Amino acid sequence: MKGISSNDFESALHAIYGEDAGSMSASTVARLKNAWDDEYEDWGQRRLSSTRYAYIWADGVHFNVRNGEGDRSCILVIVGAKFNGEKELLAISEGYRESEQSWKDLLLELKDRRGLELDPKLAIGDGALGFWKALPQVFPDTVAQRCWVHKTANVLDKLPKRLQPRAKTLIHDIYMAETEKGANRAFDHFIASYEDKYPKAAHTLSKDREQLMAFYSFPAAHWKHIRSTNVIESVFATVRLRTYKTRLFQNTL
Numbered sequence: 001m002k003g004i005s006s007n008d009f010e011s012a013l014h015a016i017y018g019e020d021a022g023s024m025s026a027s028t029v030a031r032l033k034n035a036w037d038d039e040y041e042d043w044g045q046r047r048l049s050s051t052r053y054a055y056i057w058a059d060g061v062h063f064n065v066r067n068g069e070g071d072r073s074c075i076l077v078i079v080g081a082k083f084n085g086e087k088e089l090l091a092i093s094e095g096y097r098e099s100e101q102s103w104k105d106l107l108l109e110l111k112d113r114r115g116l117e118l119d120p121k122l123a124i125g126d127g128a129l130g131f132w133k134a135l136p137q138v139f140p141d142t143v144a145q146r147c148w149v150h151k152t153a154n155v156l157d158k159l160p161k162r163l164q165p166r167a168k169t170l171i172h173d174i175y176m177a178e179t180e181k182g183a184n185r186a187f188d189h190f191i192a193s194y195e196d197k198y199p200k201a202a203h204t205l206s207k208d209r210e211q212l213m214a215f216y217s218f219p220a221a222h223w224k225h226i227r228s229t230n231v232i233e234s235v236f237a238t239v240r241l242r243t244y245k246t247r248l249f250q251n252t253l
Helices: 006-023 026-045 100-113 131-138 148-156 161-175 180-194 199-206 220-226 230-251
Strands: 053-063 073-082 087-094 122-125 143-146
Touching (some): 087 100
């Protein structure tokens, strides 16, 4: 809602609070908007130079909003986890999910403008993100981890529906293995099972093997959190809920 007009802000309040927003005076709406702008500005400028992040998760979400060009807006999100396990939203910005430049601008904002000097240990995200080309330019020492949830969906898409349940189980056996050795064994089994008849499915998995298995080099207690971008799915769910409510409200105008 950063930068929107007072009228649009009032519409957003209606979408979120329903009829309760109707009792707010124009001065109340203006005061809330100014408070929101100030809080957002403070949050977006807070210094990170004294903080070290073990992990960062990156993803982008498309959601339908009305605009003059009919394009679908995308919100780029980065969440960080400190070494004590505390997670926080680091950055959120409008951009293009597959754009290297969009992600580079966001990462440079974290590093140069807000002082995130030390490279996070691991970054987790979908392989389709432009984030991966931008990451080594800004944080060259950060290890890449592909999201297993996104990868599973991509692999299954290359298989007939009748084979997908079995393939999903075999993929699950890889990233749920208790040891890296066991995971590699399960990985090899999947490739051997599908590479002859379904080479596209096998290649979709094998081409990112190193990045898919990176999480095994980190503490086992963290594996369930760092092998996918589920950490930020709740953020996206909230965005979709709000935009859905906004569309309902707009459709009544």
